[in-house]
Amino acid sequence: MANKSKFQAIRGTRDLLPPDTALWNRVEQTAHELFTTYGFGEIRPPIFEPTDLFARAVGGDTDIVGKEMYTFPDHNLRDLEAALYPICNPAIDLDDPKDLMALVADLRVFLEQFAVHQKQDEVPKTSENASAVARLHTLAEKIDSLRLAAEDMDLMSWHALFQEVSAAAKEIRLGDMVSLRPEATASVCRAYIEHNMQQLPQPVKLYYMGPMFRRERPQKGRYRQFYQIGAEILGGPDAPAIDAELIEMLMTFFDKCGLQGTELSINSIGHAADNCRRGYVAKLREELLKVKDKLGADSQRRIETNPLRVLDSKLEHEQPIIATLPRIADHLCDECRAHYAAVKHNLDLRGVAYRENWRLVRGLDYYMRTTFEITAQGLGSQNAVCGGGRYDGLVELLGGPPTKGIGFAIGEDRLILSLQEGGKMLAARGPDVLIAWMGQNAYATAIRAAKTLRNAGFRVELPATELKFGKALERASKLGSRFALILGDNEIQSGEWTLKNLATSEQQKLSEQALLEYLRG
Numbered sequence: 001m002a003n004k005s006k007f008q009a010i011r012g013t014r015d016l017l018p019p020d021t022a023l024w025n026r027v028e029q030t031a032h033e034l035f036t037t038y039g040f041g042e043i044r045p046p047i048f049e050p051t052d053l054f055a056r057a058v059g060g061d062t063d064i065v066g067k068e069m070y071t072f073p074d075h076n077l078r079d080l081e082a083a084l085y086p087i088c089n090p091a092i093d094l095d096d097p098k099d100l101m102a103l104v105a106d107l108r109v110f111l112e113q114f115a116v117h118q119k120q121d122e123v124p125k126t127s128e129n130a131s132a133v134a135r136l137h138t139l140a141e142k143i144d145s146l147r148l149a150a151e152d153m154d155l156m157s158w159h160a161l162f163q164e165v166s167a168a169a170k171e172i173r174l175g176d177m178v179s180l181r182p183e184a185t186a187s188v189c190r191a192y193i194e195h196n197m198q199q200l201p202q203p204v205k206l207y208y209m210g211p212m213f214r215r216e217r218p219q220k221g222r223y224r225q226f227y228q229i230g231a232e233i234l235g236g237p238d239a240p241a242i243d244a245e246l247i248e249m250l251m252t253f254f255d256k257c258g259l260q261g262t263e264l265s266i267n268s269i270g271h272a273a274d275n276c277r278r279g280y281v282a283k284l285r286e287e288l289l290k291v292k293d294k295l296g297a298d299s300q301r302r303i304e305t306n307p308l309r310v311l312d313s314k315l316e317h318e319q320p321i322i323a324t325l326p327r328i329a330d331h332l333c334d335e336c337r338a339h340y341a342a343v344k345h346n347l348d349l350r351g352v353a354y355r356e357n358w359r360l361v362r363g364l365d366y367y368m369r370t371t372f373e374i375t376a377q378g379l380g381s382q383n384a385v386c387g388g389g390r391y392d393g394l395v396e397l398l399g400g401p402p403t404k405g406i407g408f409a410i411g412e413d414r415l416i417l418s419l420q421e422g423g424k425m426l427a428a429r430g431p432d433v434l435i436a437w438m439g440q441n442a443y444a445t446a447i448r449a450a451k452t453l454r455n456a457g458f459r460v461e462l463p464a465t466e467l468k469f470g471k472a473l474e475r476a477s478k479l480g481s482r483f484a485l486i487l488g489d490n491e492i493q494s495g496e497w498t499l500k501n502l503a504t505s506e507q508q509k510l511s512e513q514a515l516l517e518y519l520r521g
């Protein structure tokens with residue numbers, strides 16, 4: 001029997017529906033218009049990219065890369081995949097020699113098929129694949145020779161051998177690993193390099209909007225497919241005014257959207273040098289080790305992996321401990337301290353209000369110097385509507401020339417939520433006119449009238465089937481239409497159409513031309 005269970009949007013994803021989508025469009029339109037006035041152009045990078053791009057840019061130890069990306073091998077080799085499966089997951093009864101034979105046979109089949117696809121350039125020619133295949137060949141021969149020699153191997157040794165086969169098989173990649181983008185800064189830097197944008201007048205200012213994907217635990221304001229509006233400035237001089245102007249644009253954008261209760265926090269996390277952040281991190285680790293026993297498991301782990309992230313902790317009992325830790329502002333090198341002071345001065349010049357937050361370290365590896373975050377009201381625990389910062393060095397890390405960089409990304413879902421909580425809804429708008437047509441004669445005129453009115457920019461509802469007069473008016477009022485245009489035999493003969501105002505019930509006769517003028521007025 002056919003499975004009739006209903007489909008639902010996947011957990012953490014959702015449909016954006018009218019009338020909400022009107023608000024989404026207005027927010028996006030505001031970004032297009034405002035960002036253009038600051039000299040930004042739009043970039044639309046792909047939604048998936050090589051996994052390595054994000055791993056290198058965002059950082060292998062970050063939550064995003066470590067556990068939140070949607071990653072898959074990009075190939076269409078179903079036969080090879082099916083052949084690989086039994087050797088990755090050998091279901092072997094060690095007492096049964098037939099099973100042993102089967103495994104060796106499976107292994108041979110896979111290796112033969114792999115060789116065929118490799119010849120046709122259909123599998124990635126990586127050193128990892130080459131060494132895994134070489135190991136599988138060796139293991140196949142070893143199993144064969146052991147079997148032929150009918151040596152008495154104990155079960156444990158066979159078991160270990162199968163594990164070796166399985167481990168080598170799991171190293172094989174049938175396609176290049178790709179990931180749905182968890183963010184877009186890495187893509188923008190990749191595009192900057194790929195299109196030689198360093199040859200354009202610098203800095204290059206780009207903005208983007210679209211879906212991002214992170215496998216996080218869904219909750220209010222946190223989704224697995226979410227939307228960002230972001231902007232990046234690449235290249236150009238070492239000028240703190242660039243940081244300040246970008247932040248000014250961001251705050252102007254929120255203002256134009258009507259977002260309430262925004263708070264801008266800023267910090268400087270210096271640069272990776274012993275006399276700057278590296279020195280600070282060493283000192284921080286030292287201090288954290290002294291209080292390790294009092295910290296939660298996550299923070300304890302981070303003392304080793306990334307002590308800065310301990311500062312992000314929201315655990316209540318860790319707060320008084322964190323308050324006593326050394327602060328990065330006291331450990332910045334002279335250049336980074338001067339840069340931070342100049343950013344603040346430039347924000348003051350622009351009248352941008354900010355709060356300094358020495359604990360603002362951000363969760364992506366590429367940041368240096370300026371970091372910032374904006375929170376808004378009505379969002380509960382997920383109240384960051386925007387995060388950003390400077391990332392000089394990222395373009396170089398991805399294989400490009402030394403290039404300065406700074407940018408931000410706004411969480412559009414959260415922005416919309418906060419606007420809606422603040423009462424900024426766009427009411428559902430019904431049609432301007434519903435055309436109540438009666439009779440086939442009138443239908444041809446109704447089609448023409450609908451076209452003319454839509455061309456003039458009016459929202460028109462043209463019923464696809466003939467409705468009785470009462471039913472047509474009922475439909476018009478259900479849809480919230482402002483007017484009903486009534487077209488029957490009389491109207492067609494006289495050329496005078498009847499327009500009914502549905503709010504006042506007033507009716508009037510108008511020629512086609514007069515109707516347009518009346519509606520425009």
Ligand code: HAM
Pocket residue numbers: 182183184185214216221222223224226227228230231232364384385386387388389390406407408409410411412413414
């Ligand atoms: P991020 O802080 O990871 O930074 O994300 C920026 C914003 O995206 C967050 O402040 C939040 O509003 C929103 N966001 C993140 N994850 C989710 C989620 N699961 N559901 C809903 N909204 C979310 C970046 O992505 C950097 N690329 C920003 C940047 C651009 N830095 C420099 N240039």
